[in-house]
Amino acid sequence: MIDGFTQQKITVDGVTLSVHIGGDGPPLVLLHGYPQNHMTWARVAPGFAKTHTCIIPDLRGYGESDAPMDDPAHETYSKRRMARDIIGILDALGYEGAAVLGHDRGARVAYRMALDHPERVHKLGIIEIVPTGDFWADWSADLAMKAYHWTFLAQDAPLPERMIGADPVAYIDWTLESWTLDKSLAVFSPDALASYRLQAQDPEHLHGMCADYRAGATFDRALDEADKAAGRQITCPVRFLYAEGGFPAQTGDPAAVWRSWAADLTTRSCVSGHFAMEENPQAVLDCFTEFFEA
Amino acid sequence: MFEGFHPFTHDSGEAQIYGVIGGDGPPLLLLHGYPQTHAMWHKVAPKLAESFTVVAADLRGYGRSSKPETTSDHAPYSKRAMAKDMASLMEGRGFLKFHVGAHDRGARVAHRLAIDFSDRVEKLAVLDIAPTREMYANTTDAFARAYWHWFFLIQKAPFPERMIEPDPDAYWKKKCGSGVAGLTPFTQHAMNDYLAAFRNPKTIHASCEDYRAAATIDIKHDNEDGDFKLKCPVLALWGVHGAIEAHFDCLALWRMRAREVQGEALPAGHYLAEELPDEIITQFNRFFAKD
Numbered sequence: 001m002i003d004g005f006t007q008q009k010i011t012v013d014g015v016t017l018s019v020h021i022g023g024d025g026p027p028l029v030l031l032h033g034y035p036q037n038h039m040t041w042a043r044v045a046p047g048f049a050k051t052h053t054c055i056i057p058d059l060r061g062y063g064e065s066d067a068p069m070d071d072p073a074h075e076t077y078s079k080r081r082m083a084r085d086i087i088g089i090l091d092a093l094g095y096e097g098a099a100v101l102g103h104d105r106g107a108r109v110a111y112r113m114a115l116d117h118p119e120r121v122h123k124l125g126i127i128e129i130v131p132t133g134d135f136w137a138d139w140s141a142d143l144a145m146k147a148y149h150w151t152f153l154a155q156d157a158p159l160p161e162r163m164i165g166a167d168p169v170a171y172i173d174w175t176l177e178s179w180t181l182d183k184s185l186a187v188f189s190p191d192a193l194a195s196y197r198l199q200a201q202d203p204e205h206l207h208g209m210c211a212d213y214r215a216g217a218t219f220d221r222a223l224d225e226a227d228k229a230a231g232r233q234i235t236c237p238v239r240f241l242y243a244e245g246g247f248p249a250q251t252g253d254p255a256a257v258w259r260s261w262a263a264d265l266t267t268r269s270c271v272s273g274h275f276a277m278e279e280n281p282q283a284v285l286d287c288f289t290e291f292f293e294a
Numbered sequence: 295m296f297e298g299f300h301p302f303t304h305d306s307g308e309a310q311i312y313g314v315i316g317g318d319g320p321p322l323l324l325l326h327g328y329p330q331t332h333a334m335w336h337k338v339a340p341k342l343a344e345s346f347t348v349v350a351a352d353l354r355g356y357g358r359s360s361k362p363e364t365t366s367d368h369a370p371y372s373k374r375a376m377a378k379d380m381a382s383l384m385e386g387r388g389f390l391k392f393h394v395g396a397h398d399r400g401a402r403v404a405h406r407l408a409i410d411f412s413d414r415v416e417k418l419a420v421l422d423i424a425p426t427r428e429m430y431a432n433t434t435d436a437f438a439r440a441y442w443h444w445f446f447l448i449q450k451a452p453f454p455e456r457m458i459e460p461d462p463d464a465y466w467k468k469k470c471g472s473g474v475a476g477l478t479p480f481t482q483h484a485m486n487d488y489l490a491a492f493r494n495p496k497t498i499h500a501s502c503e504d505y506r507a508a509a510t511i512d513i514k515h516d517n518e519d520g521d522f523k524l525k526c527p528v529l530a531l532w533g534v535h536g537a538i539e540a541h542f543d544c545l546a547l548w549r550m551r552a553r554e555v556q557g558e559a560l561p562a563g564h565y566l567a568e569e570l571p572d573e574i575i576t577q578f579n580r581f582f583a584k585d
Contacts, residue, residue, distance in 0.1 A: 137435070139434055141430040141431070141433035141438075141509075145448060148448075148449060151438050151442035151446075152445075152446050155442060159464075159465070162461060164457065
């Protein structure tokens with residue numbers, strides 16, 4: 001749980017999603033990444049909640065949301081489908097639109113939501129990614145070593161599921177630790193860490209999380225490439241925050257990649273590993289409070 | 295397997311190397327790849343032994359060979375160290391000049407052997423690889439997806455080890471059975487040998503170290519060689535259904551590292567010596583024959 005927040009279950013297209021809600025003011029959707037859930041926002045959500053109604057779902061396949069079986073085309077875990085989940089949540093809660101802030105996989109859902117449903121996303125905040133199609137296009141041996149999980153998790157089921165499932169806690173601990181600046185689990189609160197470990201021990205969620213990456217390597221990527229070819233743009237204001245010790249910082253010029261998708265872009269960086277909301281919560285709050293309140 | 299061959303163990307000074315030897319004629323060393331053993335040559339070795347003295351050995355870290363402790367720079371699993379074992383092993387059999395036929399990781403060892411012992415390796419045949427440095431330099435997203443294990447196995451110890459150890463059979467069968475031929479290239483006898491070796495956590499660790507070395511110290515050694523090109527003739531064969539064909543210009547990359555290169559794609563996947571044994575026998579007999 002996040003202090004001061006309440007939990008609701010909302011069913012969208014037969015998939016029941018867990019949503020934590022708190023605060024007061026215009027709606028702000030916060031979307032977590034891999035291998036996490038809503039708990040990654042626990043340190044910053046109370047700050048955002050002073051001026052916004054924060055809506056914090058667990059993506060399908062993660063946390064306390066359902067984790068349906070994937071389909072051969074990986075449409076089930078496409079970012080298009082996950083974005084529709086979030087639209088369904090906004091519909092159920094009676095919001096016409098919202099500001100959306102995403103980290104990691106959640107940021108991929110957030111920008112897909114801005115592309116597919118431009119009228120529903122007023123402002124878009126992105127933490128620690130470049131778009132899926134651009135990331136794959138820039139692949140090299142160096143990147144393949146650092147982001148090995150993109151090719152590993154995208155292997156056909158059930159190999160990654162079985163390998164992770166043999167010792168899920170060791171896998172989760174290693175993954176989290178290796179992406180922090182300090183190479184330490186100490187940055188994660190005990191509650192958050194326990195929730196990340198718990199979801200990885202459930203075979204259905206383990207499958208869902210792998211399927212998220214299978215979709216990234218196929219369905220999501222193809223959609224990005226088609227949008228790029230068609231010259232489609234994100235029309236709302238975009239704020240991009242990257243961590244100095246994270247993935248985008250190692251991929252050339254991430255701000256230039258985002259500028260090719262969004263004319264109204266501002267970029268900031270902060271001292272952190274990949275998990276900026278947990279490693280440097282004040283930087284995340286400062287960066288996006290300024291952006292969403294402007 | 296290997297009827298008429300004799301098993302032996304050679305002390306290279308750093309490792310105990312297991313091998314089998316048989317046949318008559320000029321010496322031919324055969325080196326296996328990942329995650330296999332010398333047994334991968336069992337379909338071709340008896341026939342080749344009619345024309346050559348055939349030596350098929352397990353690389354250090356694999357099969358019945360010993361698994362030396364590694365170091366933080368992965369030097370004990372550098373292709374240089376693995377090649378030195380093989381030069382020593384052949385010298386121990388009385389061979390200071392010999393041919394090498396090698397597959398996969400063994401072919402990377404063989405490439406280093408031909409550089410570091412250029413006066414000993416007379417001809418080199420490599421199956422389904424391009425040179426390591428050139429493959430890394432030309433890595434694309436599509437190749438990284440096909441050879442995901444290159445990037446997984448090099449993650450810091452003991453992470454990949456711990457993920458493979460609980461169910462090595464499942465990993466092995468998925469890894470080796472993902473080609474168009476599935477698991478059909480592998481006979482039961484050979485598969486028993488591979489799996490028995492791979493169930494040993496020390497083999498799993500050593501084979502990860504083989505890949506970690508390839509991504510670091512082996513490339514450093516390659517870079518120290520600069521534009522050096524092998525003088526011995528090179529035969530490069532690869533599978534038309536494999537990743538080398540799909541993602542690289544195999545002959546062009548070998549011509550960056552060797553003066554005299556010939557070769558072609560064969561109608562198979564990665565495991566050429568087990569998928570097309572007759573073709574490999576013909577190709578090796580022709581290539582290694584006296585000029």
